Amino acid sequence: MLWTQTSPAERRAIRTWQCYALAIGILGELFLAGDWYGFAAVMTFVSQTLHLSPAEAGFVQGAFAITYCIGMLFWSPFARKWSARKLFAIGLLGTGVFMLAQAAAGSFAELVGARLLIGFFDAAVWVGTMKLIVGWFPAERHGATMGTLLAAFSLAITLDFAVGIPMAVSLGWRAFLVTLGVLTLLVGVIGLLTIKGSPQDLGLAAFRWQAGPEPSHHGGGEVALSQIFRARWIYIGWLAIFGDTFALAATATWVVPAFIQQQGMPVQNAALIGTLMGLSQVVFLLIGGWLSDRMSRVTMIRLGAALSLVSALSFVAATHYPMSWGMLLAIAGASGVAVLSGGAIFSLVSESYGEKLAATAIGYAELGGIVSTFIAPTLMGGVIDVTHSFMAAFMAFFVVEAVILVALLAIAAKRSTAPAAAIAH
Template identity: 25%
Template sequence: MSASSISSLRRWSMLVIGLAATLCANVFINGVAFLIPTLHDERGLDLARAGLMSSLPSLGMVVTLIAWGYVVDRFGERVVLALGSALTAAAGFAAAAADSLPAIGVFLFLGGMAAASSNTASGRLVVGWFDAEKRGLVMGIRQTAQPLGVGVGALVIPRLAEPFGVSGALLFPAVLCAASALVCLTAVKDPPRPARAEASAEELANPYRGSSLLVRIQLASVLLVVPQALVWTFTLVWLITDRGWSPTSAGTLVMLAQLLGAGGRIGAGRWSDAVLRRSGDIVGARMRPVRIIAFAAAATMAALALTDWLDSPVSIALMMVASVVTVSDNGLAFTAIAEIAGPFWSGRALGAQNTSQLLSAGIAPPLFGGLIGMAGFPATFAVCALFALVAVPVVPAARAR
């Protein structure tokens, strides 16, 4: 086998491992959302309190994302992926063994703190191993870890919760993360990078100083994650309570929607790479598609609100569309931030990106759970459309060749 073939095989194997590690972490982070019906029936929680429980892993991630970014900037991806996955697994096993809801909540929060490691480290791993003309595609593939993790959770966790309850269902993400830790420890190889001592002052400079570019990208991402968080958290509940579906059928549809969402991220990445090859404009190639996606998300959520208010079966198809559109921008923003920040700041910049997004994603479920209880699903969908619409002018269009 030639050296180029070995190099290509290594690049793609690192992508697969990074994708798998982030997928396992996302089953833990997002899986509690699929316990909301069980928390309601078994533990008597209303939607607002169950939504808060489901957001605890995301809130835990907010606390440590930038810290994990600093660690990965200093010590590399292999250490962070293996250690973070192992700690997430430990928190998952502890949550499954706990009896009281407060104790379960504490371990979910701690697990989220540990799971934050995979987001930053796997993103840096992919960006480090691939050239710019392929990064949109490969980061899109890597970003499918989120919808695929949500989909796996939707397919498996409700089925486990029916016979085994909350504790039995929580064992599933714990086992996945334990296996992920072992694979990362033995197989991950950090990408080649210039030594810090040999870097120029410009390469080491803080990319946030003197430019609003990264801040605008992150603000747009925060606005666009709101409809995404709503769709992820409450689709299963909406199908069961509003549309009358069984938990099994609803979980299957959510799994299909997440698979389609994964395809949407890959398609957006290919689109971005094609624009980059034609224009050489890195920021424009990543951000022009994001602006179009933001407008499409606003239109889709508004149409979903109207059709659900009219009790139309078209609303189910629009929910599927929303599951694709609302997640398609994430990979593009993630790629742009890593490229702009450079190898000595990308860990912290990606940590800041994830922190802002996940803080929004953590706050949204309990707030929207309360809004659903007071005003219903159609009004909540309409509010989410406004967030996506506001994001459209925030998306930057500066050139950076």
Template identity: 25%
Template sequence: MSGGTKGRSGSASVKSGKFGVLALIFISVVINYMDRTNISVAANAISQDLELSPVQMGIIFSAFAWTYSIMQIPGGMIVDAVRVRILYPFILIAWSLATVVQGLVSSLAALVGCRMAIGLFEAPSYPANNKIVTHWFPERERASAIAVYTSGQFIGLAFLMPVLAVIQEWFGWRGLFIVSGLIGIVWAVVWYFLYRESGDSQGVVKEREEDAGQAETHSAAAKPVRAAPQQATINWQSLRLAFSNRKLWGIYIGQFCLGSTLIFFLTWFPTYLAEYRGMGDLKTGFLASIPFLAAFCGVLLSGFTSDWLVRRGFSNEFSRKTPVIIGLMLSCSMIGANYVESTAAVTFFLSLAFFGNGLASITWVFVSLIAPKNMVGLVGGCFNFVGGLSAVIIPVAIGALAHDGDFRPALALIGALAVVGLCSYLFLVGKIEQITLHAGEEGSAVEPQAA
């Protein structure tokens, strides 16, 4: 076989391996969000069956994020230390079992406990996703890869919302949780047998090294760079760095604001349609899918456009930030739903806002581009920790604001937070540069280097 044929065969094998890994992450994200959001589909039935108030339902919605947020930083450290092939099936089985148990309990305290358990075991999942993509994909392809797996939370729920509503119609809210949990357990076994670490693929290792070599050549041509060994260890100094850098705080705050829009759709949105807009559960399930489809289109458009701009020679400043800024601007349109009455108009404004949220949802790429090389997991954990606080605060805030059935103040809050996120990316993040450590120091001093 000729060298050219071997090269084409190797390239095809690498591409096939990367697509296979991306498919595994995509399905895992769909299951992840199914187990996060099935509570929103069941919320109306649960509140009636167990006689729970809006504030109590807000606490149940929020409970997932209590542990999910707290465990982001430890979860990021675990991801840096444990092989993903072992870690991912373990957390999948654990949160799926908690989902099954959720369908067997009958008290507020027990539901809160189950939601906390799900949040605890889902915490390492997104840092793990980001680590997998960072290892398997060169930087020039990373935003597209992140967009594809992130789209799983939107396209999966777009099609699952009606399916989950039908399952609940047939088996009740308890059956909904049991079926969801069993799906996750089966998928954990599939993941273990199909996933392989990127180091097992020589083609991926070579591609990554070539990509790094090109970046170093470009950086050296642009300006001299002091040698700085990337041997940062995960310790308190590293944690201090992760919470003291202005650029990192820019993406953290932006993620909180981005998450606030997302968490509304993942928790209170079906209740908003059913109670405030007076729609039945099945109609709610089908109408709820439309904004998720819009968000799916937004995140794919964002990721592929961003990588296309990079390949065309545009800077990371323009290629990566532009979709996020435009997306956050569109997310502000949610407030328009407060001033219309027809179902079509309400659906339009909410879909436009969620399309913008999807457009801005490639923000994980900034973790790869800004974080020190040996702190991707830790910074990813901090990033998701601050973003996850939106899931702690926003459900309870909406429950309090809408305690009398009026959701207009809640939608105004979400729109205002989108403006804050926009300002964060404009004024705090600034130029997209990777943080590097000074020689001989571990996390106590930083020096930007062009990514």
């Protein structure tokens, strides 16, 4: 059955469940990212309590990515057979349990252990959410929906700083991490009890959004994973996600400490800077998602890589030259341009591989973001330890983004696609 063949009542039901799928997906992303960057928000307080060096603190934040990467490799193949509900719930319930363990950690080793387990289960949340979105939305709307989910990711980082820092000051950092853990468990239970994976779960047999073959050959039978790696779009996605997420991890982890030390920013202003950077990402992700459904997605990816380089350069300047408070706010407020292409990246991958392989391909592409999430805080923390210079650390950020831009310009050959038209569903 095609969308155009459904009755008015069936269309209303589909639209209602689309809204719910996006809403529960947003909740999942809020806690995936909230748990991911909750430590970064309260890193200064944890470091004081457990006597962590900059390199150790950077490693704790980045350690998450080691098992998130392993988890993505582990969970992504299950997206071909398991339901979105199962993956989503397993991920959030496992993550919530180990968030509580992280809150109780009393040493560097215990923090790392908890972060490793959180990362493994958080990967299932991402894969489950991607399968949910691919199941409920046609390819023409993936740019906007993916952009919205990534905006939720950045909103969670914003809330980590806006809520986490004041909560850590008044109640302690452990109370903040416990709160995140409990809420994560709650969303996992809600997902387990309520999620439906696609219109087919509403009784619409063999439902499809439109006629014609998909890139993954939508017909029956199992689709080989090797198909993903035969096309270059997975590698373009990997590089682009690496650059976007490197920028996000670098700024979320080290901008606040840099502004405190290099610009003499009062600690009480840290929440404002973190919040402003997060809101900037939300705005640019929503704009970018909207644009990516209306222009070439490869063009959007190239533009995003160039803007990441500009953002990195602005932070290099902010760690070298004395600046007014207004200028620091402006730099933080513009930092979201680094992730403008987020929606375009994931919609390009989903469009290129079709419904059967889309969630798995997105999971594999996301490995680029996972790797950079480990490399960014760890590399920059190591540079600070060796050079005692925040400017040197942000120069490393700039060099990484420059390499990504050159690589994307070299391999992302022009892809002829007409801008996606806005559609009712």
